[in-house]
Structures are given as C-alpha cells and as structure tokens.
Amino acid sequence: MLDTNLKHVESREQIEELLKNNTNVMICCGRMGPMCIPVYCVMEKLESEYPHVRMVDMDFDIPVASLIKSLPECSYFMGLPFTVYFKNGKAVNATSSIQNEKQIIDILDEVFKD
Amino acid sequence: MKKSDKNNPIFIYDVIIIGAGPSGLTAAIYTSRARLKTLLLEGLSVSSQALVTDKIENYPGFPEGIGGFEMIDRFKKQAKLFGTEFVVEDVNSIQPSKRQGANIWQVEVKEKIYYSLSVIIASGAQFKVLGVEGEKRLLGKGVSYCAVCDGAFFKDKDIVVVGGGDTAAEEALFLTRFAKKITLIHRRDRLRATKILQERIFSNKKIDIVWDSVVDEILGETKVQGVSLTDLKAKKETEISCDGVFIFVGLVPNTNFVKGIIELDENGYVNADSNMKTSREGIFACGDCRQTILRQVVTACGDGAFAAFSVQQYVENLKGTAYK
Numbered sequence: 001m002l003d004t005n006l007k008h009v010e011s012r013e014q015i016e017e018l019l020k021n022n023t024n025v026m027i028c029c030g031r032m033g034p035m036c037i038p039v040y041c042v043m044e045k046l047e048s049e050y051p052h053v054r055m056v057d058m059d060f061d062i063p064v065a066s067l068i069k070s071l072p073e074c075s076y077f078m079g080l081p082f083t084v085y086f087k088n089g090k091a092v093n094a095t096s097s098i099q100n101e102k103q104i105i106d107i108l109d110e111v112f113k114d
Numbered sequence: 115m116k117k118s119d120k121n122n123p124i125f126i127y128d129v130i131i132i133g134a135g136p137s138g139l140t141a142a143i144y145t146s147r148a149r150l151k152t153l154l155l156e157g158l159s160v161s162s163q164a165l166v167t168d169k170i171e172n173y174p175g176f177p178e179g180i181g182g183f184e185m186i187d188r189f190k191k192q193a194k195l196f197g198t199e200f201v202v203e204d205v206n207s208i209q210p211s212k213r214q215g216a217n218i219w220q221v222e223v224k225e226k227i228y229y230s231l232s233v234i235i236a237s238g239a240q241f242k243v244l245g246v247e248g249e250k251r252l253l254g255k256g257v258s259y260c261a262v263c264d265g266a267f268f269k270d271k272d273i274v275v276v277g278g279g280d281t282a283a284e285e286a287l288f289l290t291r292f293a294k295k296i297t298l299i300h301r302r303d304r305l306r307a308t309k310i311l312q313e314r315i316f317s318n319k320k321i322d323i324v325w326d327s328v329v330d331e332i333l334g335e336t337k338v339q340g341v342s343l344t345d346l347k348a349k350k351e352t353e354i355s356c357d358g359v360f361i362f363v364g365l366v367p368n369t370n371f372v373k374g375i376i377e378l379d380e381n382g383y384v385n386a387d388s389n390m391k392t393s394r395e396g397i398f399a400c401g402d403c404r405q406t407i408l409r410q411v412v413t414a415c416g417d418g419a420f421a422a423f424s425v426q427q428y429v430e431n432l433k434g435t436a437y438k
Binding site: 031032033034035036037038041042044045076077078079080095096097100101 | 157158162165183202204253254255256257258259260262263264267268336337338357358
C-alpha cells in the first residue's frame with residue numbers, strides 16, 4: 001500500500017481506462033522506499049505544473065504491476081521505482097531507480113512537449 | 115496562512131529545521147516540546163541514510179534491531195504528535211534578513227521564502243558516487259546504492275559490492291540473502307567496518323574480498339555485465355563478471371546551499387561546536403552534515419537534541435523569555 005497523495009492505480013481496468021482517457025500519462029511503480037519516495041514527492045509537486053500529464057503511482061507488489069514490469073522498456077530494470085511515461089497509450093520513455101526533479105522535468109518536457 | 119510568499123512575508127517561525135533524518139527529527143521533537151514554532155523542511159531529492167539501512171542493530175532499546183524506514187517513520191510520527199509542521203521542499207539558499215529591526219533568517223525554497231529566528235541544518239549526507247564510466251548510465255540496470263531497495267532483483271546473481279566501511283559490510287551481508295556470490299572490492303588491505311561486521315563478512319561463504327583494488331569502469335551496454343578494476347599494489351588490471359554493482363564508498367554532505375553563509379571544512383561538512391553552534395549566530399547544525407568523527411543514528415539523535423536546546427536558549431534570549 002503506497003502512502004502518497006498521488007492517485008493509486010490498483011487494477012488492470014484502471015490502467016486501461018487511464019491510458020484510454022489520457023493522452024499523457026506518467027506511472028511510477030514502486031514501494032515506500034528511499035529510492036521511490038523522492039520520485040513520488042517530485043510527482044506530487046509537479047502535478048499542478050503539468051496539468052496535461054496524468055501522474056499516478058502503483059504498488060510494485062500488486063499483481064497488476066506485472067503490466068509495467070513486463071514492458072519491453074523495463075526489461076533490464078533492476079532498481080526501484082520503475083517510472084514509465086505513456087503517450088497515446090504507448091510507452092515512450094522509462095527510467096529505473098531514483099530520479100531527481102530536474103531529470104523528471106527533462107523527460108516530461110521532452111516526451112509531452114506537444 | 116502560515117507560509118510566506120516572496121511578496122508577502124507574514125509569518126516568522128522560531129526555528130526552521132532542514133532535513134528529516136534522525137538528527138532533524140530529534141531536533142523537531144525537542145523544539146516542538148519546548149513550544150517553539152517549528153517548521154521542518156524535508157528534502158525532495160534526498161533521503162536520510164537511515165532510510166536505506168535494512169536493520170539498525172546498534173541503537174539502544176532495540177535488541178532485535180529495527181528497520182531504518184520504520185525508525186524514521188516513528189520519529190516523524192513523534193515530531194508531528196508534538197506539533198512540528200512538515201513541508202516537502204528542497205532548500206535553495208539561506209540568507210540573513212531583518213524584520214522589525216530584528217535579525218532573522220530567510221530560507222528560500224523553489225517558490226517561497228520562509229522566515230525564522232533560527233535555523234537548524236540537518237541536511238545529512240548522500241551516497242558518494244564512484245564517478246566511473248558506466249555508473250550513471252547503468253543506474254537501475256544493475257548499479258545501485260540501496261541494497262534494501264534493489265537486492266531482491268539479484269536473486270541467484272553475482273554481485274560486486276564496492277567499499278570497506280560499515281555500510282558496505284552491512285549491505286554486503288544483507289545481499290547474501292539473494293545473491294549467489296558477492297565480491298567485496300576494497301581499495302585498502304583491511305576493512306574499516308566495525309569488528310563484529312568484519313567477523314560476519316569473513317565467515318560468510320558467499321562473500322569473497324578483493325583487497326587493494328579500485329573499480330575503473332562498470333561494464334555493460336543495456337545492463338551491468340561486469341567491472342574492470344585495478345590492483346593498486348600489483349598495478350594489474352582485471353575484470354570481474356557480475357550482474358550488479360552496489361556502491362557504498364562514503365558520503366557527501368548536503369551543504370551546497372549554505373556555502374559562503376556558514377563555515378564548512380574542506381570536505382563540505384559544517385563546522386559546529388559541541389553545542390551545535392555554527393560560525394553564524396542563529397544557525398545550528400547537527401547530524402551527518404556536521405564535521406564529526408562518527409556518523410550513526412544514535413550520534414545524530416544526540417546532536418539533534420543539543421541543537422534543539424541551543425536553539426531554545428537562543429530564541430528565548432531573543433524574545434527575553436529565557437530562564438536564567
């Protein structure tokens with residue numbers, strides 16, 4: 001169970017709906033650990049600055065997280081959290097392990113610039 | 115509205131504490147109990163070193179040990195219980211200021227300025243990177259600085275651990291739960307880790323040690339495949355195949371934002387006296403960011419208590435309410 005102020009995605013239906021109804025989506029899949037918490041904090045902070053990007057998190061240990069873990073973009077990932085950026089339902093970027101605010105902003109500005 | 119924006123500073127805290135590790139949280143518990151208006155600024159981009167520790171075995175009162183995450187969570191609950199206000203923001207700078215003739219400090223975060231009679235720097239230290247080719251590129255793809263977070267990805271894999279201090283030893287031992295084999299690489303001919311940890315390392319059949327050697331490069335294109343290293347005594351280069359590299363080679367203090375404001379030592383640690391007073395009136399420092407010979411949770415907590423008491427005296431003197 002993630003203790004963040006982000007919307008938690010907990011089912012396959014929620015993910016499908018999220019990707020269907022939003023052009024730009026960022027999903028951070030992790031645990032309440034030291035490499036993950038800073039990423040959630042940055043997302044919470046950036047949510048209002050990027051209203052055109054739907055930012056959510058997902059518990060790494062729930063069954064539906066396999067949808068993220070099995071993405072080709074995450075095939076070599078061995079560090080939490082897995083953060084995946086979707087545009088029009090397709091994964092366009094993904095990172096593994098801790099990322100700082102600047103790194104996240106750089107990706108958001110690059111993949112969701114349109 | 116308690117917080118202040120740049121154009122409308124209306125609230126002055128008694129103390130702003132920067133950092134949410136053991137020292138900052140202890141200070142917050144103490145200042146809040148002393149009924150000082152306390153704001154704790156928790157960094158966005160860095161976590162306490164205690165958080166990444168699987169089990170803390172040397173903090174009195176926990177004979178079975180306690181997880182670092184759980185310990186910090188308990189500290190936070192305790193500080194909140196006594197009234198500490200928490201905000202998650204990285205601090206950009208601290209500057210002296212004046213308000214109605216009084217000397218105060220302004221603490222600037224991304225889009226706000228907070229004002230306070232005093233400041234406690236408890237910003238801690240973060241893991242030091244090796245700075246070798248492949249390290250940044252392969253972060254999360256075999257390179258890690260947190261065994262607790264990522265150890266489970268390395269079940270039955272070969273892992274290299276770099277370092278020779280307490281953290282490296284503890285994390286190597288933790289990783290034996292998952293790894294097939296661990297190679298501990300240390301640049302010297304003996305470990306700096308506490309003796310009890312050394313004993314555990316030497317007796318663990320899963321752990322080999324490579325002495326007097328430094329890692330020159332982390333190898334692999336899309337994921338870690340090995341490391342190249344140099345034996346400093348034999349002047350010989352070799353390679354070790356592995357699936358993961360865990361790096362624990364020391365700490366770098368998070369003190370960039372106070373450079374030029376308070377006195378730092380040559381490594382960037384804050385020079386503070388035994389009462390946690392820094393070179394500037396009204397600024398105190400405690401925990402891992404402070405120049406000291408021992409950085410442990412228990413010493414950080416002690417520092418935090420001293421810093422809080424010094425702040426209490428300082429603020430009450432300013433207000434003319436000191437108990438004399």
